[in-house]
Amino acid sequence: MTDATDILEQLSQIQAAALEELQRVKDEAGLQAWKAGHLGRNSPVMQVFTKLPQAPKEERPAIGQRANQVKLALESAFSTRNETLKEAALSQALQAERLDVTLPGREQAPGRLHLETRTLREVYHLFGEMGFQVYRSPDVETDDFNFGLLNIPEYHPARDMWDTFHTTTPGVVLRTHTSPGQIRAMREFAPDPIRVILPGMCYRYEQVTVRADIQFYQVEVLAVGRRITFGDLKGTLTQFARRMYGADVRLRLRPSYFPFTEPSAEMDVECFICGGKGCPVCKQSGWLEILGCGMMHPTVLQNGGYDPREFSGFAAGMGSGRIGMLRHRIKDIRYLWEDDMRFLEQF
Numbered sequence: 001m002t003d004a005t006d007i008l009e010q011l012s013q014i015q016a017a018a019l020e021e022l023q024r025v026k027d028e029a030g031l032q033a034w035k036a037g038h039l040g041r042n043s044p045v046m047q048v049f050t051k052l053p054q055a056p057k058e059e060r061p062a063i064g065q066r067a068n069q070v071k072l073a074l075e076s077a078f079s080t081r082n083e084t085l086k087e088a089a090l091s092q093a094l095q096a097e098r099l100d101v102t103l104p105g106r107e108q109a110p111g112r113l114h115l116e117t118r119t120l121r122e123v124y125h126l127f128g129e130m131g132f133q134v135y136r137s138p139d140v141e142t143d144d145f146n147f148g149l150l151n152i153p154e155y156h157p158a159r160d161m162w163d164t165f166h167t168t169t170p171g172v173v174l175r176t177h178t179s180p181g182q183i184r185a186m187r188e189f190a191p192d193p194i195r196v197i198l199p200g201m202c203y204r205y206e207q208v209t210v211r212a213d214i215q216f217y218q219v220e221v222l223a224v225g226r227r228i229t230f231g232d233l234k235g236t237l238t239q240f241a242r243r244m245y246g247a248d249v250r251l252r253l254r255p256s257y258f259p260f261t262e263p264s265a266e267m268d269v270e271c272f273i274c275g276g277k278g279c280p281v282c283k284q285s286g287w288l289e290i291l292g293c294g295m296m297h298p299t300v301l302q303n304g305g306y307d308p309r310e311f312s313g314f315a316a317g318m319g320s321g322r323i324g325m326l327r328h329r330i331k332d333i334r335y336l337w338e339d340d341m342r343f344l345e346q347f
């Protein structure tokens, strides 16, 4: 070992050379190589420490101190350089991978209510204003509720009016209409007066056509009380139809037959396509049927728990899909439940 001044001089050179080299390091790999070469066990500074015991005793403190300074200087330069390189890499990545905010975004398809749901809510609203509440009854019914208690006995030809889906359990069917809910509501509320509407899906084992599907929504209307007359029926349904189809819509009540009402009628609105002149949509009649209705049959009132000598009532049943079709001039009822977005998005 030469004398101390030489070593101190050497240390300064070691530092200068290392720092200069560090400035040329461009990436992580280079940085690690630099660290091994300049701060590793065999690096020049570390060699000075290793050989320190061989230096003359009085020179050791000065050499040791200086070597320490150099080591610290290199360490701090290393971490500064490390930071700088990281920042550079990050900003380069940000440049290269920058989001192009001018690209059109992915379109959000906002959800909306199904046409049928909207029609139903409107029906609830209109009847709600006349004091009717919504009453729910089951989709799967017993034969008794769907037919028997509604004055349609087994083997009676009137059963042919409803093509029925039977389940594998004898006596259990998918309801063919919402009328069985009449019995359920009456049995719950008797002997109190009732004003309810009963919405729900109905099922029929029918040929699917533009006018008939195997499942469709109905809304049943039911009013039971003392001194309820055909005038109440006509007034309520007329008011409903005017608000639904327009104040000046022409309506008519036509005598009809249903086993659970007596007398029975059907309500027609003037054909919206031809304005009453006759066209293929209204089968040349000028009218479109919108609902069936009538005064409750005494037997049905009795089956619901009301004494027909004291109580009377009216009932009606309408297909709500029909309402939407008439208003939006939809020509095929199958669109309603086909779930084709091209159709549904129009409403």
Ligand code: DAH
Pocket (backbone or CB within 6 Å): 176, 177, 178, 179, 220, 221, 258, 260, 261, 291, 292, 293, 294, 315, 316, 317, 318
């Ligand atoms: N339930 C009948 C049907 O589905 C419709 C109906 C007619 C309901 C007359 C009634 C009514 O409440 O009084 O064909």
